[in-house]
Amino acid sequence: MNNFANESFKRLNPEKQERILKAAIAEFADRGYELANTNHIAKRAKISVGSIFHYFNTKENLFLYIVQYGSALIETHAGKVVDDETLSIAQKIEALVRLVVRTSREEITLIRLYHEMSSIGNQELISKLPRSMEQFTSERYIKMLEEGQRSGEVKPELNARLAAFSMDNILLSLQFAYACDYYRIRFQMYNNPEIDQEEYDEQVISETFQFLKGALLVAED
Amino acid sequence: MNNFANESFKRLNPEKQERILKAAIAEFADRGYELANTNHIAKRAKISVGSIFHYFNTKENLFLYIVQYGSALIETHAGKVVDDETLSIAQKIEALVRLVVRTSREEITLIRLYHEMSSIGNQELISKLPRSMEQFTSERYIKMLEEGQRSGEVKPELNARLAAFSMDNILLSLQFAYACDYYRIRFQMYNNPEIDQEEYDEQVISETFQFLKGALLVAED
Amino acid sequence: MNNFANESFKRLNPEKQERILKAAIAEFADRGYELANTNHIAKRAKISVGSIFHYFNTKENLFLYIVQYGSALIETHAGKVVDDETLSIAQKIEALVRLVVRTSREEITLIRLYHEMSSIGNQELISKLPRSMEQFTSERYIKMLEEGQRSGEVKPELNARLAAFSMDNILLSLQFAYACDYYRIRFQMYNNPEIDQEEYDEQVISETFQFLKGALLVAED
Amino acid sequence: MNNFANESFKRLNPEKQERILKAAIAEFADRGYELANTNHIAKRAKISVGSIFHYFNTKENLFLYIVQYGSALIETHAGKVVDDETLSIAQKIEALVRLVVRTSREEITLIRLYHEMSSIGNQELISKLPRSMEQFTSERYIKMLEEGQRSGEVKPELNARLAAFSMDNILLSLQFAYACDYYRIRFQMYNNPEIDQEEYDEQVISETFQFLKGALLVAED
DNA sequence: GATGAATGAGGGTTCATTCAT
DNA sequence: CATGAATGAACCCTCATTCAT
Numbered sequence: 001m002n003n004f005a006n007e008s009f010k011r012l013n014p015e016k017q018e019r020i021l022k023a024a025i026a027e028f029a030d031r032g033y034e035l036a037n038t039n040h041i042a043k044r045a046k047i048s049v050g051s052i053f054h055y056f057n058t059k060e061n062l063f064l065y066i067v068q069y070g071s072a073l074i075e076t077h078a079g080k081v082v083d084d085e086t087l088s089i090a091q092k093i094e095a096l097v098r099l100v101v102r103t104s105r106e107e108i109t110l111i112r113l114y115h116e117m118s119s120i121g122n123q124e125l126i127s128k129l130p131r132s133m134e135q136f137t138s139e140r141y142i143k144m145l146e147e148g149q150r151s152g153e154v155k156p157e158l159n160a161r162l163a164a165f166s167m168d169n170i171l172l173s174l175q176f177a178y179a180c181d182y183y184r185i186r187f188q189m190y191n192n193p194e195i196d197q198e199e200y201d202e203q204v205i206s207e208t209f210q211f212l213k214g215a216l217l218v219a220e221d
Numbered sequence: 222m223n224n225f226a227n228e229s230f231k232r233l234n235p236e237k238q239e240r241i242l243k244a245a246i247a248e249f250a251d252r253g254y255e256l257a258n259t260n261h262i263a264k265r266a267k268i269s270v271g272s273i274f275h276y277f278n279t280k281e282n283l284f285l286y287i288v289q290y291g292s293a294l295i296e297t298h299a300g301k302v303v304d305d306e307t308l309s310i311a312q313k314i315e316a317l318v319r320l321v322v323r324t325s326r327e328e329i330t331l332i333r334l335y336h337e338m339s340s341i342g343n344q345e346l347i348s349k350l351p352r353s354m355e356q357f358t359s360e361r362y363i364k365m366l367e368e369g370q371r372s373g374e375v376k377p378e379l380n381a382r383l384a385a386f387s388m389d390n391i392l393l394s395l396q397f398a399y400a401c402d403y404y405r406i407r408f409q410m411y412n413n414p415e416i417d418q419e420e421y422d423e424q425v426i427s428e429t430f431q432f433l434k435g436a437l438l439v440a441e442d
Numbered sequence: 443m444n445n446f447a448n449e450s451f452k453r454l455n456p457e458k459q460e461r462i463l464k465a466a467i468a469e470f471a472d473r474g475y476e477l478a479n480t481n482h483i484a485k486r487a488k489i490s491v492g493s494i495f496h497y498f499n500t501k502e503n504l505f506l507y508i509v510q511y512g513s514a515l516i517e518t519h520a521g522k523v524v525d526d527e528t529l530s531i532a533q534k535i536e537a538l539v540r541l542v543v544r545t546s547r548e549e550i551t552l553i554r555l556y557h558e559m560s561s562i563g564n565q566e567l568i569s570k571l572p573r574s575m576e577q578f579t580s581e582r583y584i585k586m587l588e589e590g591q592r593s594g595e596v597k598p599e600l601n602a603r604l605a606a607f608s609m610d611n612i613l614l615s616l617q618f619a620y621a622c623d624y625y626r627i628r629f630q631m632y633n634n635p636e637i638d639q640e641e642y643d644e645q646v647i648s649e650t651f652q653f654l655k656g657a658l659l660v661a662e663d
Numbered sequence: 664m665n666n667f668a669n670e671s672f673k674r675l676n677p678e679k680q681e682r683i684l685k686a687a688i689a690e691f692a693d694r695g696y697e698l699a700n701t702n703h704i705a706k707r708a709k710i711s712v713g714s715i716f717h718y719f720n721t722k723e724n725l726f727l728y729i730v731q732y733g734s735a736l737i738e739t740h741a742g743k744v745v746d747d748e749t750l751s752i753a754q755k756i757e758a759l760v761r762l763v764v765r766t767s768r769e770e771i772t773l774i775r776l777y778h779e780m781s782s783i784g785n786q787e788l789i790s791k792l793p794r795s796m797e798q799f800t801s802e803r804y805i806k807m808l809e810e811g812q813r814s815g816e817v818k819p820e821l822n823a824r825l826a827a828f829s830m831d832n833i834l835l836s837l838q839f840a841y842a843c844d845y846y847r848i849r850f851q852m853y854n855n856p857e858i859d860q861e862e863y864d865e866q867v868i869s870e871t872f873q874f875l876k877g878a879l880l881v882a883e884d
Numbered sequence: 885g886a887t888g889a890a891t892g893a894g895g896g897t898t899c900a901t902t903c904a905t
Numbered sequence: 906c907a908t909g910a911a912t913g914a915a916c917c918c919t920c921a922t923t924c925a926t
Contacts, residue, residue, distance in 0.1 A: 008910070032341075034255035038896060048912045053897060118403045119340025122256065126402045131410070138410040155435065162428040165398075165411035166391055173390035181347045182339045189352070189359040190386035207383040214376065215436035229885075259921060260888095269887040270922085280921060450906080476697035477785065480900060481909095490908045491901085501900060560845045561782025562695075568844045573852070580852040597877065604870040607840075607853035608833055615832035623789045624781045631794070631801040632828035649825040656818065657878035671889070701917065711891045716918060 004065035009055035020045045020055070024066050029112035033063055033120055064128060067117045070110045071133035077103060082140040089148040090217060093167075094209045100171050101201055104178030111179035141168055145216065155218055167212060174208060225286035230276035241266045241276070245287045250333035254284055254341055285349060288338045291331045292354035298324060303361040310369040311438055314388075315430045321392050322422055325399030332400035362389055366437065376439055388433060395429060446507035451497035462487045462497070466508045471554035475505055475562055506570060509559045512552045513575035519545055524582045531590040532659060535609075536651045542613050543643055546620030553621035583610055587658065597660055609654060616650060667728035672718035683708040683718070687729045692775035696726055696783055727791060730780045733773045734796030740766060745803040752811040753880060756830075757872045763834050764864055767841030774842035804831055808879065818881055830875060837871060 009017065023044035027036045038059050042049040056062040081087075081095045104111055120126050141164035148154030154163075177187035195203065230238065244266035248257045259280050263270040277283040302308075302316045325332055341347050362385035369375030375384075398408035416424065451459065465486035469478045480501050484491040498504040523529070523537045546553055562568050583606035590596030596605075619629035637645065672680065686707035690699045701722050705712040719725040744750075744758045767774055783789050804827035811817030817826075840850035858866065 169394035608874045611836035
């Protein structure tokens, strides 16, 4: 499929594989690609640096591997929602918003990793990033809206591709606002500080859903 | 106001100041904070490294200074649109979308710098970032929507703060999609490749406007 | 005789022994002692690294072993010429020159290995090198010239030992000039580029022979 | 001329330049290119590693620079002998042999460096080595023999180019025999151990001269 | 104030060697 | 005996920062 990791890594017992990936994800998510230290990662994973480089050859490859690995984990969540045939478009959108808020809390390190990936300065590295997740997401979203237009749920005058792009932008930004330092602070500038933190999540979900519904769906009377 | 730059920097003749800032913005935007090299910046600016550190003390301070400087440049554009009392809310939103696409092309380096700032891995550094631009933007957007609700243009059921947040997310994401490598590639996944590149900008503007209008404004009949 | 290789290596079937030695010779000749990689050698020989170290204990021992092995291969060629009682001294010298040019082409890897050995930087290693080949060669050459002096073929006023040394220097340098990169380039500076490459070998042989004849042999009238 | 060293190195005061070059020559001559350690060199030269890399960019460049520097030092010696118009060819050859023995003792480190250079395994590096010294030497030697043929001193039947090559081989091998570990041991195999070490040099000189004279010059009667 | 040479800690990567299976 | 995954010391090189001139 790809060659970021050696065969011998794939032959490792799953517990060890996960230990290594967790350590790498944590380091990259915490300190960013450039500042991440392969010796730290080895120490965190309780293996030798030599092994890291035996499995992945370069720091870059290790990064690319975990980006792909992390993406796959996130993909599955979103896929389940979009492919669920029992849900209306409105229900799917609401489920997606809810999913974003929830995964941002549960898999904060993965989201940070994803953010870190999206902000690599090194152009050469960027060109090597796997696009499978974005490919997957964009295709599902576009298809969802096109089907919604056929069923009459989604506004017919919209360009499904660009509408999907805007929707994705909303969801991704929200995810970063929950997981990434800079975006979190920016988010707070829009917060109403009077409201209790616990019920805030629900308000964010319902308002974001409302926003997307207004933008995308035909109004019910 | 802040102390990122030394007094002696402010006493420099404007041409030299700008040469230094341009050089720093370009380097940080091109290579990212970590990879940016103060010696390169000095060379680009045709001054000595010693002077750089005389003016700014640390690389970090130089970065924070130019982030602030760059933000101020962008601020003024958005401010003019939002404060223009001759425009309706709908017109303001359209003008904002158009502005985003235009500035993304014209001031691509500044946008990249802003993006670079938003993706600093170093948590300590993040906490020192100036927030004036976001503060400014968020306040204007919120106020604009609140006024729109009073005038009946904006949907009354929306929470103005969170709606402003979503709108800002759309605009910021669009800006990155035009200026920053990773986001550009992601953007292309939503592109219809059949359409001519030149008229594409107009379509992006009109569809994004449509999306925001549907989300925010009361439908005209 | 020596202990560079383990008993278990000598018990290996000859095909496997040769596979290992070939792989090691090639690696050492290609990349030099320091850059040669034991893991590569194992891979080239299609055995495990563990086995390499089982047979030879250290990289150094492996090197010393193949140096000895390679020397023995070269020795036999020269020995046959020098010991051939049907040849005059002049004929032996010509045969030696011819042999040098031929083996340099045929056993280039072995020559390179020998050269690599002669240029080990590590002083400790040098002191461990087997000297059997040089011992063998020097003794034969000296004896040949001494016999030539007794028979009246070789100039009586020469010191046989030092004359043999000069002759050996000529032959060894010529060998390197054919097999080793640096010496090859140096050789080209003495080339007449107008002459066809194919007949050049013959000219080199005849001129080198002429040179040695003039230096060593009593002029025939 | 070449770009192995930075301009700023050339601007250094000569004492410091020499300190650095001496340190580098010693390290490379002692341990060989691969084993030479840039941190050691810096320490030996009493400067920082950073400075080493500021002046030379890479270890490779530092090596190439000192090879060139060392070559130039040796060149001048040989040049003076060959260009001395008061000497006959025979006298020149004797002077060259004497020079070789003397410089081998006096500038042993330089000779070792030269030897180290000639035995670089890395093919890429080899192709970058400056050839000025060999070029210089070969041209002078060839010219000397051609002039000798015109004046009747040198045997007319010799090919001057290949004869010069053999002569150079003798001289170079002798140099290595005095300066380099491996060659020294090989040299000893041709030694007569009964002779006093001090008068041995003279014997080596006279016998080598005799050898070259017999090979190259027309016999006087 | 301006210069730019000098510093040296720090990090990615290699590879001979070991040892559990 | 054979395997090959694992180890970790060692080395080249970078770059923010200093300071003598």
